[in-house]
Amino acid sequence: MHQVAPVIEVQNLETRIDTKMGPIKAVDGVSFSVRPGETLGIVGESGSGKSVTALSLLRLVPKPAAKIVGGAIILDGEDILTVSETRMRDIRGGKISMILQDPQTSLNPVFTIGSQVVEAIATHLKAAQRELLNRAVEALRHVRVADPKRRVEDYPHQMSGGMKQRVVGAIALGSNPKVLIADEPTTALDVTIQAQYLQLLKDIQAETGLAIIFITHDFGVVARMCDHVAVMYAGRVVEQGPVQEIFSNPAHPYTKALLSSVPSVEEDVERLYSIRGQPPAFWDMPKGCRFAPRCDQAMSKCEADYPPTYESPAGTQHCASCWALEDTEWTPSRS
Amino acid sequence: MQRYLLRRVFQSLLAMLAISVIAFALSQLSGSPVDSMLPQDAGPEEAERLTKLWGLDRPVHEQYFIFLGNALQGNLGQSIKWQGQSAMGLVLERLPATLQLGGFAIIVSTLIAVPVGVIAAVYKNTPFDAFGKIIALLGQAMPNFWLGIVLIWIFAVHLKWLPTSGRGGLSHMILPAIAMGWFQVAALMRLTRSAMLEVLDSEYVKLARIKGVPEWRVVWVHALRNAAIVPLTYFGLIAGSIFTGSVVIETVFAWPGTGLLAIDAIRGRDFPVVQAVVLTFAGVFILVNLLVDTLYAYLDPRIRYK
Numbered sequence: 001m002h003q004v005a006p007v008i009e010v011q012n013l014e015t016r017i018d019t020k021m022g023p024i025k026a027v028d029g030v031s032f033s034v035r036p037g038e039t040l041g042i043v044g045e046s047g048s049g050k051s052v053t054a055l056s057l058l059r060l061v062p063k064p065a066a067k068i069v070g071g072a073i074i075l076d077g078e079d080i081l082t083v084s085e086t087r088m089r090d091i092r093g094g095k096i097s098m099i100l101q102d103p104q105t106s107l108n109p110v111f112t113i114g115s116q117v118v119e120a121i122a123t124h125l126k127a128a129q130r131e132l133l134n135r136a137v138e139a140l141r142h143v144r145v146a147d148p149k150r151r152v153e154d155y156p157h158q159m160s161g162g163m164k165q166r167v168v169g170a171i172a173l174g175s176n177p178k179v180l181i182a183d184e185p186t187t188a189l190d191v192t193i194q195a196q197y198l199q200l201l202k203d204i205q206a207e208t209g210l211a212i213i214f215i216t217h218d219f220g221v222v223a224r225m226c227d228h229v230a231v232m233y234a235g236r237v238v239e240q241g242p243v244q245e246i247f248s249n250p251a252h253p254y255t256k257a258l259l260s261s262v263p264s265v266e267e268d269v270e271r272l273y274s275i276r277g278q279p280p281a282f283w284d285m286p287k288g289c290r291f292a293p294r295c296d297q298a299m300s301k302c303e304a305d306y307p308p309t310y311e312s313p314a315g316t317q318h319c320a321s322c323w324a325l326e327d328t329e330w331t332p333s334r335s
Numbered sequence: 336m337q338r339y340l341l342r343r344v345f346q347s348l349l350a351m352l353a354i355s356v357i358a359f360a361l362s363q364l365s366g367s368p369v370d371s372m373l374p375q376d377a378g379p380e381e382a383e384r385l386t387k388l389w390g391l392d393r394p395v396h397e398q399y400f401i402f403l404g405n406a407l408q409g410n411l412g413q414s415i416k417w418q419g420q421s422a423m424g425l426v427l428e429r430l431p432a433t434l435q436l437g438g439f440a441i442i443v444s445t446l447i448a449v450p451v452g453v454i455a456a457v458y459k460n461t462p463f464d465a466f467g468k469i470i471a472l473l474g475q476a477m478p479n480f481w482l483g484i485v486l487i488w489i490f491a492v493h494l495k496w497l498p499t500s501g502r503g504g505l506s507h508m509i510l511p512a513i514a515m516g517w518f519q520v521a522a523l524m525r526l527t528r529s530a531m532l533e534v535l536d537s538e539y540v541k542l543a544r545i546k547g548v549p550e551w552r553v554v555w556v557h558a559l560r561n562a563a564i565v566p567l568t569y570f571g572l573i574a575g576s577i578f579t580g581s582v583v584i585e586t587v588f589a590w591p592g593t594g595l596l597a598i599d600a601i602r603g604r605d606f607p608v609v610q611a612v613v614l615t616f617a618g619v620f621i622l623v624n625l626l627v628d629t630l631y632a633y634l635d636p637r638i639r640y641k
Contacts, residue, residue: 060544093547100545105538110560110635120546155636171546 006033007076007211008057008096008179014070015049015056017282024282026052026066028235034179034228037205039212041222041243043258044232047279050215053232054181057213058098059088076178094124097172098181102188103165107156113140113167114152120174139170144200162193166200173204183215198225219262223247231255234280234290241318251312251320251330254291289323297324309333336632336639343628347621354617358610359402363395406614412607416600422607426593426615432502433585433592434619436515437577439508441570444516444523449559449566451520452527456535457554459528467524474521479580483514483587500589511588515580519573523566530562537561563634571627575620 015027027049034040042050055061056068059080072079076095080088100106108116117136118129125132133152140148143166156164165185172180182201186194198221205212214225222229222243230240231254239252250256260273277294280286286293292302301323310330312318319333369385386392390401405411411422455467490510491499498507534540535558543557544550581594589595593612600608632639 058545060541089547089549091547092545098545100538100542102538106542108539108543108557108561109637111557112636119543119548123547155640157637158640168542171542174546 004035006074007036008213009033009074010053010057010071011074012071013053013056013073014068015052015061015066016069017052017061017066019065019283021281021283026235026282027056029071030230030232030235030237031071032228032230032237032240034211034213036178036211037209038228039205039214039226041214041216041226041229042232043216043219043222043229045217045279048232049235050232051183054098054183054213054215057179057181058092058096060092090124093120093172093177094175095177096179096181097175097177098183099165099168099172099185101184103161103168104188106168107164109156111155112152113154113156113159117152117167117170117174120171124175136170136174139174140167142173142204143167143169145170162189162197165189165193165197169197169200169204173210176208177210179211179213181213181215184217186221187216187218201225219247219259231258234285235282236290236321238291238322239318239320241312241320242316245312245314245316245318249312249318251310251318251325252291252322253295253297253324255320289321299323339632339639340629343625347625350621351618354614354621355403355406356399358613358617359399361613362606362610363398411611411614414600414605414608416603416605416608422605422611423615425596425608426611429591429593429596430615432590433578433581433594436508436511436585436590436592437574437581440512440516441519441574441577443512444520444573445566445570448520448523449527449563452524452566453531453554453559453562455524456528456531459532464528467528471521471525474517474519477517479514479518480583480587482517483511483584486510486514487588500587502591511584511590514587515577515584519577522573523569526569527562527566530565531558534558534562560634564631567627567630567634571624574623574627575616578616578619 010033011031013027013030014025016023017026030049030053032040032042042053044050052061052066055066057073059068061068068081071081073081075091078091080091080096083091107113111119114133114136117139118132121127121135121139122132125135127135137148137152140151145151145163145166151159156167159167165188168185180201185201186197189197201212202225204210212225214221216222226243228240229243229246230237231246231252232238233254239246239250239255246255247259250259254275257273257275261275263272275294280290280293286303287306288304289295289298289302289307292298295302307321307323307326309319309321309332310325310328311333312320313329313331320330369382369391373382373385390398393401409423414420414422414425417425451467451470455464458464487499487510490497497510501507531554535554537558539561540553540558543553548557578594581590581592582597583594584590585592585594586598593615597609597612599605600612
């Protein structure tokens, strides 16, 4: 099967944050890749390192506390961890962009919608003001903002939350990036608006071949949006693979547990399943598998060493890091 | 926008009216002005003549309206100490000197405080930030009259770099402006810093960076425009304290402004002049605050569209 090359490839990414409790690795050896037109979902609970991973991809981790200390991010053939800050500014918004979680706070309250979209375009394109404004109107029309010609004069406080999130979309997509990171973009929206917004992203993706990295903790959104999923726990990817595989055949106990915590329409249960215990503190990481203290199937091995990554025999690039896979048909991953 | 401004103008007029009541009440509380205006050997007929002339035999509210009517025409009566000069005339004659010094102090403090505050926020917890903190602490801790005297002692008496007192060119303004402005610089700087820290942490600043906007533009355009509201509010307040402060500073530096006039007038129980000073200071203060409110609306559309 011939497949196009990934537009973004993350290899062994490590991001360290200095905290009062000492330095922690919020992202610890994360690898994944996304092809044009594909969507990768990154799921995990709060504090699992999803958002720091996202910010690392833009080299926008909060300075000076956080620092990317290892790995590579190959975006469109270029390792962006090695380029200069000036080059990185061209890449940000130009080749890779991001939609933030809360539309209420993502737009600058003192500038018009138009000037904010224009700025996003003008940063990457030298053109006359007239031309820039036309492009901004086009970008707003693209994300289905009604009457964009009139709306460019508006200020953020004159728009609804859903409309604002569309504007954020127009800003992110204004310079036709190849990769879009969406950090829980619909969490703050009403359910109906949420569905519309997800559909909008899918339509734009179908049109432009955009690669999307979708960060969420909502498996419903994953099922709807994503082709592949990476499950993160305590700064590491514990399992990744095609969406159907993960849903029908989860290999890692954490993924299984997460999936059983999702309410189902078919089953009527008194109490939802919940994983016992708390995620480990970053400054007090277990030596072995990080999920071991909460895992029902933990063995002595799990507490001693971090498990290697095993690949599924199905040949679907379904991988998981768990000692329980050691003596099965799963094979140790080469990479 | 127009409605907002009209409302603010109306409120300013109300404030001015309230101040005129206070100024009037002050003169009532300080005893009969006739006693202080008459020569010591004047007889009761003379007192009666003046009482009639000034309308002091009428009910209080009528007296107030006479006072207000006169005040609106800029007539606050004759000075007692400086015979033959009108109270308002004296104040207006001295006002440019005070506005010059106060304006200079305010502008220079703002031009120093805001950039330093912004840079301290961007480079927080660095030596620059610590240096700013020390400057601020000194400014907040030193009383301005003391600072004025020390400055004169060092730079005028010992080093002989700058004149000790009086009004003249730029060199005459430097020491009094520092004495007046240091406290303000400190406060403005700390306010700018904390407002910037909050804004720099916001999502829209993150989005600006995601867009690829250069860092200087993120800081000085995206963030500062939002953070400016806080120091601007304080700016309206310090405009007032610069003028009340001028009473002290002008005395220390023998600066021939309204503040010095106020001190002389109070010493000479020259109530018409004191009244004129109070009303003028209040007027300038209200005007500056009206200006600040207008700037608010310019800076923040949420105020403009309310």
